[in-house]
Amino acid sequence: MSEANNAHNVSYLEYKGQYKGLLAWIFSTDHKRIGLLYLYTMLFFFSVAAILGLLMKTQLIAPGYTIMGPQTYNSLFTLHGIIMIFVIVVPGLPAVFGNFFLPIMIGAKDVAFPKLNLLSWWFYIIGILIVLTSQFMGDGPPDTGWTFYAPYSFRTPTNVLPAVFGAFVMGFSSILTGINFVVTIHRMRAPGMTWFKMPLFPWTLYGTAWIQILATPVIGITLLLIVAERLMGIGIFDPALGGDPILYQHLFWIYSHPAVYIMILPAMGAISEIIPVFSRKTIFGYKAIVLSTLAIAFVGYFVWGHHMFTSGMSGRALYTFSFLTFLVAIPSAIKVFNWVSTMHKGSLQMQTPFYWAVSFIFVFMIGGLSGLVLGSLATNVHVHDTHFVVAHFHFIVFGGTGYAFMAALHYWFPKMFGRMYDMNWANLGWGIFFIGFNTLYLPMFYLGIMGMPRRYYDYLPDFHGGNIVSSLGAWVMVSGIVIIFANLIRSARHGEKTTEKNPWGGKTLEWQVDTPPTLENFEEIPTIEKGPYEFED
Amino acid sequence: MTVHRDDLGDKMGMWLFIFTELLLFGMLFVVYAVYRSMHPEAFKLGGDELDVVMGTINTIILLISSMTVAMSISAMQKGNKKLALTLLTITLIIAVVFLVNKYFEWGAKFEYGFNPGAPELLELGHGTILFFGLYFIMTGIHALHILIGIALFIYVVWQIRKDKIHQTDYVWLENTGLYWHLVDLIWIFLFPLFYLIH
Ligand code: HEM
Ligand SMILES: [Cu+2]
Secondary structure, three states, X not given: OOHHHOOOOOEOOOOOOOOOOOHHHHOOOOHHHHHHHHHHHHHHHHHHHHHHHHHHHHHOOOOOOOOOOHHHHHHHHHHHHHHHHHHHHOOHHHHHHHHHHHHHHOOOOOOOOHHHHHHHHHHHHHHHHHHHHXXXXXXXXXXXXXXXXXXXXXHOOOOHHHHHHHHHHHHHHHHHHHHHHHHHHHHOOOOOOOHHXXXXXXXXXXXXXXXXXXXXXXXXXXXXXXXXXXXXOOOOOOHHHOOOHHHHHHHHHHHHHHHHHHHHHHHXXXXXXXXXXXXXXXXXXXXXXXXXXXXXXXXXHHOHHHHOOOOOOOHHHHHHHHHHHHHHHHHHHHHHHHHHHHHOOOOOOOOHHHHHHHHXXXXXXXXXXXXXXXXXXXXXXXXXXXXXXXXXXXHHHHHHHHHHHHHHHHHHHHHHHOEEOOHHHHHHHHHHHHHHHHHHHHHHHHHHHHOXXXXXXXXXXXXXXXXXXXXXXXXXXXXXXXXXXXXXXXXHHHOEEOOOOOOOOOOOHHHOOOOOOEOOXXXXXXXXXXXXXXXXX | OOOOOOHHHHHHHHHHHHHHHHHHHHHHHHHHHHHHHHXXXXXXXXXXXXXXXXXXXXXXXXXXXXXXXXXXXXXXXXXXXXXXXXXXXXXXXXXXXXHHXXXXXXXXXXXXXXXXXXXXXXXXXXXXXXXXXXXXXXXXXXHHXXXXXXXXXXXXXXXXXXXXXXXXXXXXXXXXXXXXXXXXHHHHHHHHHHHHOO
């Protein structure tokens, strides 16, 4: 190996391996390159699905046919949901920032199984391609919604099969990443990094990885049963053959509720990294955050029934699920208190990642509190399957995971690319996005309470006012996204070069390695003596 | 790049994967339990239609194969490559025999029209439809696991022959063994649930 291409002094971006060009990326087992592969794939598909969202909102700007009819609208929200959930937020922060930073933050050279890691990405891509074929084959794009509820998912003539099967394949990707991260965290922490000296982002990745391992197989088998139902008519979920469609809903949500914690836990982890750095203070209640993470991961398994309050359950089951739903809100609230207390009397640095992090707390609280409205039995009956739910999950999933993703991207960007973005444009983009986001989704709470159902291309004239505001908000928000993405893409290629190791003054390990990191991250594996957030000395 | 080796980590990964498999089948067992409690009579009658002799033979040979794979691991630990290979080949043959038996078993069911979607089955009532739906799905997915096991064994045999797997580095063999025990274990539950309980 020549001096110019040494794993210790050449950045991972410039290192020349066995392959060249694109192949040097799609066959690389370097965790950092794999992280970027996920990032690019996600940014692309996010843009696609956001355009679908925008089209739906444009349709809803006035009652009746505006730019599309019911069938088109149905297939749009289905594809939008499938992409946003299975392609974007489920892999989400772990796939991008977990891959890139987990090994660095715990002082390792790579994940435990680098080849498996690459395989994971390949499963992901193949899954996406299979899903996409559903759009172009004979019988038309699927129109079931991303939930594939029985029995409609095997009665509709549309191409549900590839969509379901693609989601199944992506599940493998998720499981393999989960296994990889659990083993990495158990086996590869640097000497001296005890469990309670581990930074919080790895901690949340750990909780998430367990959910990925223990919940994903459930959706896997459920989707396979839908496949079998469509291909052979085995009857498990088909009332005409004795099957029970409600059982499908149970199995679906036994995965899909824990899955929302797959989406949000790493987001909370990233926020817990950013807040102390930009407050110049030790995180408040490190252990409380760790324990609440584990508590969420655990209790999150037992609340799935809150998606089915109107589907038919015994009274006792209803009360139990409602009660547990309230319980699971507590650890999330604990975290909010921790973040706020960390900022209290800190010397706050008003920079882009911090704006994203603070606005995360704001939207996450709106999302979380509206979740309690949905978790109460009486109010749930009123707003179930209305736009209130659409508002709730966008505030949590987009507002929570989406904002945290952007916070993390702006925080780690200089480290990942060795270039800095334009802070003014970034702030402007954030501002427009934030205004647009709230204009888009806040009216949906109101519309939902007034009774506007979800998943319809049309509505009663009474709802027109709220919809105009909401649809305009969508356009504002998308303009914000365009500014943000344009700025980041331009900066990744032409931004001001930087080799500054620690631009924000962070204390975790990724700020001690080169910018951008070398292939093996560390020349020598460090020995850890202090906790991850000791700012006071 | 220095190659990182951690046998314990590799085995841990395999165990985690086994958890996921247990959950996957676990959900199928839940579905089975739900429908069995709804249609106890039909499930009992359905069980009577299955070929207990065939099932017993498959159970016994699968148990033997679990033993041979375990023995091949200890042979490898002692550095006896030839014995390890022989034992693995026996395991492989048993796996194939299992599938051949399964093929005939399923064939007979198809002949009688017990396969999902067959018009004869549709006349037999909900309980029976569900019983055979579950039977084909669960034994089918199990058979798929046997196929994957076969592929793994072929790979491992090939690697042993190339001396890539040897006395001091045999975690692939061990993990394949773990996987095979899992496949065996699941069958141990499937067999009584479908063939035996009354
Ligand atoms: C430009 C951004 C977005 C816009 C304009 C948008 C808009 C919409 C609209 C209009 C619906 C259909 C509501 C209905 O009639 O039921 C919808 C559904 C949905 N959205 Fe979004 N959304 C955006 C971003 C996101 C993000 C980031 C996520 C997830 C991380 C997401 C997840 C979902 C899901 C899961 C559904 C439900 C799909 C279904 O009911 O099958 N959306 N969105
Ligand atoms: Cu839920």
